[in-house]
Amino acid sequence: MISRRSLLASATALPLLARSSTPALKVIVAGGHPGDPECGCAGTVARYTELGHEVVLLYLNRGEGYCGGASLGRCAAIRTAEAGKACQILKARTAFAGQYDGRAMIDASHYAAFARVLEAESPDVVFTQWPIDRHRDHRAVSLLTLDAWWKGEKKFALYYYEVAEDTTMFSPADYVDISSVESRRRAACYAHASQQPDQWYPKQVEITKSRGVASGFPQAEAFLRHPESKRALLP
């Protein structure tokens, strides 16, 4: 006979996902530059990885165009390292789509190349930037993701996210409570030290507080699902 104590002990030893009976998801957060997925989604990423899901932050470029006071030739290395540090904090992994900061290309060959990157990762859910963001690279990664999704017969769920100072005309409908992971979100954003997070992180907090007011949480990240997309399990 199994005692109640040993039953409890073995239940606690099981991994989280076995207990919740939810299969692990593969989640991709696509962004133009190192720091964008973190700015818009770090709380959601932290929530996902806490639950045992796999998350990849996929950057269109390595931020070659700006890294504070350092010379431009060093930016890719500096910002790749910052992305690695942010992903370590979030228990996620980095991936890079090989484009160049500020010179985003959306033509047939770049659509195909980006689709191959997504296809190789085979995600269940992809979060990408909003197509009416101010930065060209954000709009590019948004269209590259959308095109790959349509051409790939909408295999993954597709959601859009917002970033401070850049996203316009965004009316989200899905919310993730990030109150419990606020310190890790902050640390992941501050890993991008070359981007002077003091200048934008407080604005992102204003956004998540206002999204929290709309959803009944202290702070929330907010998303918009493409109307043709299946629903994903949000954390």
Ligand SMILES: [Zn+2]
């Ligand atoms: Zn950006």
